[in-house]
Amino acid sequence: MAYSNKVIDHYENPRNVGSMDKNDDNVGTGLVGAPACGDVMRLQIRVDDDGKISDAKFKTFGCGSAIASSSLATEWLKGRTLEEATKIKNRDIAEELNLPPVKIHCSVLAEDAIKSAIEDFRRKQKAKRALQTQTQDDPEPAQEAQETPNAPSEGKRSLPIVSSQPER
Amino acid sequence: MNPFKILELEPRFDLDLDAAEHRHRELSRALHPDRFVGRPASERRLALSRAIEVNEAWRTLRDPVRRAEALLNLHGIDSGETSSAKADPELLMEMMEQREALAETRASKDLPRLRDLSATMRDRQARVLDALTKAFSHDPQTALPVLAELRYVRRFLEEASALEDELL
Ligand code: FES
Numbered sequence: 241m242a243y244s245n246k247v248i249d250h251y252e253n254p255r256n257v258g259s260m261d262k263n264d265d266n267v268g269t270g271l272v273g274a275p276a277c278g279d280v281m282r283l284q285i286r287v288d289d290d291g292k293i294s295d296a297k298f299k300t301f302g303c304g305s306a307i308a309s310s311s312l313a314t315e316w317l318k319g320r321t322l323e324e325a326t327k328i329k330n331r332d333i334a335e336e337l338n339l340p341p342v343k344i345h346c347s348v349l350a351e352d353a354i355k356s357a358i359e360d361f362r363r364k365q366k367a368k369r370a371l372q373t374q375t376q377d378d379p380e381p382a383q384e385a386q387e388t389p390n391a392p393s394e395g396k397r398s399l400p401i402v403s404s405q406p407e408r
Numbered sequence: 409m410n411p412f413k414i415l416e417l418e419p420r421f422d423l424d425l426d427a428a429e430h431r432h433r434e435l436s437r438a439l440h441p442d443r444f445v446g447r448p449a450s451e452r453r454l455a456l457s458r459a460i461e462v463n464e465a466w467r468t469l470r471d472p473v474r475r476a477e478a479l480l481n482l483h484g485i486d487s488g489e490t491s492s493a494k495a496d497p498e499l500l501m502e503m504m505e506q507r508e509a510l511a512e513t514r515a516s517k518d519l520p521r522l523r524d525l526s527a528t529m530r531d532r533q534a535r536v537l538d539a540l541t542k543a544f545s546h547d548p549q550t551a552l553p554v555l556a557e558l559r560y561v562r563r564f565l566e567e568a569s570a571l572e573d574e575l576l
Contacts, residue, residue, distance in 0.1 A: 271504060273495045275556045278563025280504050301507035301567075 243304055244338035250308035255315050258297040260284045265368055268361025270353040276345050279303065281310055283353035285317055285325070287361055293317050293325060298353070305343040309333050309350035322358055411465035411478050419482055421544040421551075423469060432466040435459075473562060476540055476555045483548040487555065495556055503560045510568060519575050526568040533561045 243251070259282070262269045266287055273280045279302030286295040296314035300307045312333055317325055330351040334344055412419040415431045439459040444452045468474045480487040506525065513522040536558045543551035 271497065271500045273500045273503065273560060275495060275559055278503075278559040278561075280500060280507060280560070282504055299504075299508070301504070301511070 243308075246312075246337050247304055247308040247339070250311040250337070251304040254298075254307055254311040256295075256297050256311065257299060259299060260286060260295070260297055265364050266361075268357040268359070268364070270355065270357030270360060272349055272352040272356055274302070274306070274345055274349045277302070279306055279346075279349070281306060281349050281353050283310055283313065283350070283357050285354075285357045285361060287322065291321050293320050293322070302349065303343070303346055305337065305339050305346035306349055308337050309339075309347040310353065312336060313350045313354055317354065322361070325354060325358060328354055409461065409465070410482060411468040411475075412482070414461050414465040415469065417469075419479060420541075421472075421476060421479060422541040423475065425470060428466065428469055432462060435462045472537060472540070473555065473558055476544075476551060476558070479544055480548060480551060480555070485548060485552070487552065495560075496553065499557055499560065503564065506564055507567070510564065510571065514571055514574075517575055519572070522568060522572060522575065526565065526572070529561060529564050529568065533558070533565065536561055 260267045260269075262284070264286075268285045268287065270283045271280070272283075279300070281298065281300040281302060283298045284296065285293045288294045296317040298310040298314050300310045309330075313328060316328055328351065330344065330347040333339075333347040333350055337347070339347055410419075415428060415435065417423065417428055417431065436459060439455045439462065441452065441456065441459075444455050468478055477487045506529065509525055510522070512518075513525065536554060539554045540551055540558065543554050
């Protein structure tokens, strides 16, 4: 089967291959698989405090179309808000890469990975907020993240910055 | 088309493959075009199309994934890619790790390690096949997630054997 030039380009020079610390609260990790073929994909996003995706990385064990789809997806994700990121659909990816119908499930994998990374990030943020609310001994409804500068905050552990693994 | 019926076999997952192959050979011989020389064209056509069916049935039954799909089909359960419920995150995580380990052996050209990984996965395949036999004898509906696992396992084994050829 002939791959389009764009697929070959992403396949030969995949952008943003690598990983980020999945335990970092600002990182959302999406891990998905295509039962149709048994291939797997991991896609991660780093979301800054302004709510924008500042970085995206992926690792795909799959066909050329899946690698190209996830590579393209990471490029598209950077600079978007989460809201905008959810608008990336497999159709857009398949169209951009000119994927034939039999390869659609590979771009679906990329869309699923984006969704699952966003879900993971949101879940983490929710858990973090819950933890902060809980650890504040204030009986009043918690005004979170309003700590006084000299009071060490309990809920907000400072997370070690773990640099992402070198790209291969 | 029910491949079990075509080969006149009892529909079960733990099929006796030798017996099935034997049946396939017998039927193929009986349907061989040489035996229909001088017979009416309609009879020859019929024999030919039956021979094709018999071949296809054997190809389906010898492959555990396709055999499982055929059984599910008999039970009216959709096993297509769209029916697949979200894969178990733990399974995906494991498969991602295994595929990463496989990629590492490619980079390090570590043949013994590769063989180790394959052996472990083949053990796992044997367990998954057992689990499928059990699922089919109790409740075919429970076979779906096991079948998904089998697909990931077999994908790994395919990749591993391709890599082994490459490293040899
Ligand atoms: S064939 Fe498996 S992801 Fe494309």
